[in-house]
Amino acid sequence: MSSNIKDVARHAAVSISTVSRVMNMPDKVAKETRDKVLNAIRELNYMPNALARGLIFKRTKSLGVLIPDISNMFYSEMLHGMEAAAHDQNYNLILCNTDNNKTRMMESLSVLKEKQIDGLIFTSEPIYPDYHELFLKLQIPIVLAATHSLEYDLPSVKVNDEQASYDATEYLIKNGHRQIGMICGSITDQVTAMPRLQGFLRALKVHQMEADMEKLVEFGSYKFEDGYHAMHKLLEKYPDxxxxxxxxxxxxLGAISYLHEKGKSVPEDISVIGFDNLRLSQMSIPKLTTVGQPLYEIGYLAVEKLDHLIQKEHVPELRTYVDHQIVERQSVKMRNHESV
Structure with a gap:
């Protein structure tokens, strides 16, 4: 029969709270008492679990992470940052893939509640009113990563998508391009797709260029095949x-693939700039010029911010916007040498 925290307390002749303090905050316990407890743990071969460590402090040192699509390469680097921060802060991550399905998300939240997580990181999706109601019922700290909410006071970490898209479009303009199209995300996505569309259109208007959304923009999902089909439609209605x-x-990359099949060279015939700076962007031919957002940093900062909330410490910034940059590679060519 395995030993439990009560057995350790009895064997060391101390209270359960003292055993818990030794496991959670050993520097707060006198050396003599700490040694007695550690000896009892060794002699009883006690393996403290998360729930045992949380008996006194009501913490399991576990954080839940909701990911809408684990197959999306976007999340690997962000999760890398989360894992690093969790390790530094002595947390374990429990990852749930919702597969962009509301029912699965609700099921995942139920499982995480049973696991008695200390906090939750919610990624990428918009925060709808019914989502917010579910969050309130959890009664735990929540941080948003690569998304935000302007309606609710939920701490978040992300890039400024509107400004990043403005900068990407202006980069093309400054490289001499005047006929620019956009492959955008879903029109229902108010977190990233719409701000990126707004940044694109703002750059065109600032530089006094055509901003006819019907002609210049194709909508779709984020996957390779969506970019492929969107490029087909965009080229049909905007051949110049x-x-x-x-x-x-x-x-x-889907757009580049379609252009290659149609005998269009990138960047000699058509330049292409992406967004995210995924590892895959360095593996294409040509290598992709893109907007780099620091996904590792977003993940790391989200866990740090969540830890501050769990510790009931002051979080000075509700909505954190991290810096983006234009990562220049080979898929954009200067159209002429005229400064725009």
Whole structure:
């Protein structure tokens, strides 16, 4: 029969709270008492679990992470950052893939509640009113990563998508392009797709260029095949196009694939810029110029912010916007040498 925390307390002649303090905050316990407890743990071969460690402090040192699509390469680097921060803060991560399905998300939240997680990181999706109601019922700290909410006071970490898209479009303009199209995300996505569309259109208007959304923009999902089909439609209705801003690297690579099949050279005939700076963007031919967002940093900061909330410490910034950058590679060509 395995030993439990009560057995350790009895064997060391101390209270359960003292055993818990030794496991959670050993520097707060006198050396003599700490040694007695550690000896009892060794002699009884006690393996403390998360629930035992949380008996006194009501913490399991576990964090839940909701991912809408684990197959999306976007999340691997962000999860890498989360895992690093969790390790530094002595947390374990429990990852749930919702597969962009509301029912699965609700089931995942139920499982995480049973696991008595200390906090939750919610990624990428918009925060709808019914989602917010579910969050309130959890009664735990929640941080948003690569998404945010302007309606609810939920701490978040992300890039400024509107400004990043403005900068991507202006980069094409400054490279001499005047006929620019966009492959955008779903029109229902208010978190990333719409801000990126707004940034694109703002750049065109600032530089006094055509901003006809019907002609210049194709909508779709984030996957490779969506970029492929969107490029087909965009080229059909805008054959004079010289550059494309694809609001996602997978979309950009899908667009490049379609152009290659149609005998269009990138960047000689049409330049393409992506968004995200996924590892895959360095593996394409040509290598993809893209908007780099620091996904590792987003993941790391989200866990750090969540830890501050769990510790009931002051979080100075509700909505954190991290810096983006234009990562120049080989898929954008200067159309002329005229400064725009």
């Amino acid at each position: 196009i010289t550059a494309v801003f694809a609001a996602g690297d997978e979309r950009a």
